[in-house]
Amino acid sequence: MPEADLAGAAAAEPASALPAPLNGVVRDADGVPLPQRFGPYVLYDLIGRGGMAEIFLGRTFTALGQPRTVAVKRMLAHLSSDERFGRMLVAEAKLCATLRHANIVQVVGLGRTDGRLHIDMEYVEGLDLHDLLRRCTRRKIPFPTEFAFLILEEASRALAHAHRARDENGRPLGIVHRDLSPTNVLVSFEGEVKLCDFGIARAAADGVRADEVARDAGMLRGKFAYMSPEQARAEEVDARADIFAFGILVWELLAGRRLYKGGNDMDTLRLAQQAEIPPLPRRGRPWEDTAQTLLDRALAFEPARRFQTSEELHDGIRDIILGHDIIVSPVRFAEFLREHFGGETLAVRRERERGVDLIAPPRLGAGRGGDGPPGGIDRRKSQDRAE
Ligand SMILES: Nc1ncnc2c1ncn2[C@@H]1O[C@H](COP(=O)(O)OP(=O)(O)O)[C@@H](O)[C@H]1O
């Protein structure tokens, strides 16, 4: 099954690997157990961990006492205290917080709490694409092509929205994602597709030169497999680098395997710098010719020979879908996801959610970014849970 090969290779990517809970207790990178108070939130589950940040599920309460679940991306301590990194991150995150699109994870706030920078976002209940493909492999579930096209259509629409975004004076914002990869494509149990992790990759990329990766703390680890050649060579990038990265997503989802398979980060980096792209494997599928034409444009080595805008890329994907009567149905996708992965994922989540009750709710009107929470942690109970 070619799909299995794709996800099998994807499993090697460490980007969102989470530590296993010890005795059922989940701890943050500093070793503090969940649930824990953090500004206006009770953080109760760890849903992602990368080189820059941890992503938690947080519960907060509206002014009328209504509980609200938010995904809180909290920068690791050493990065929060790095002034240059912090400034860059805040500048980028502010830009991206202005994006409003159904296929982009909505940023609801930016803050600094107890000295830690955090980005608060809508929570997308589902899986990231990397995780989804890995689970398909493990359970030998073929990943239908119609869902691949659905994901590509929606994600390219989101990318086009971000690339053409302008400020209130009509000037282009110049947003470049810089880190398009399967871990940054979220799919929800409602069949939605949303891009996340927008724009902040610049802070990481500027902070670390690609050729210094061996000495780096790991911010760029596992991120080379979707880099354009110019980005892998640490040259200046623009929106066309995103078009190339997106082309790799297209190639992999349609080929059913990974494009660059380096034995380690440096090998993968070299492959990305050379950018030798094999043709899409032929399996007699009716859309293969048009898909190859699209890939030739998206994955051209020279940015000047690529699609010049992500609208053109999106139009190309849409034309394949329409031209070959491919059914892209979020309803079917939602059913597929819930049938195969809903139960296991949601059971764990609901269990963790119960942990929120161990902590006194934040008082109404508690401000964001203050020095320590009003109300405070019910330490006796949270200790009980930690032991
Ligand atoms: N808003 C969200 N809703 C659900 N899951 C999320 C959300 N944001 C991030 N995640 C999960 O956390 C992982 C890491 O988040 P991301 O913002 O990509 O951080 P990083 O910069 O470490 O890659 C994602 O790959 C995804 O699995």
Ligand SMILES: [Mg+2]
């Ligand atoms: Mg990410």
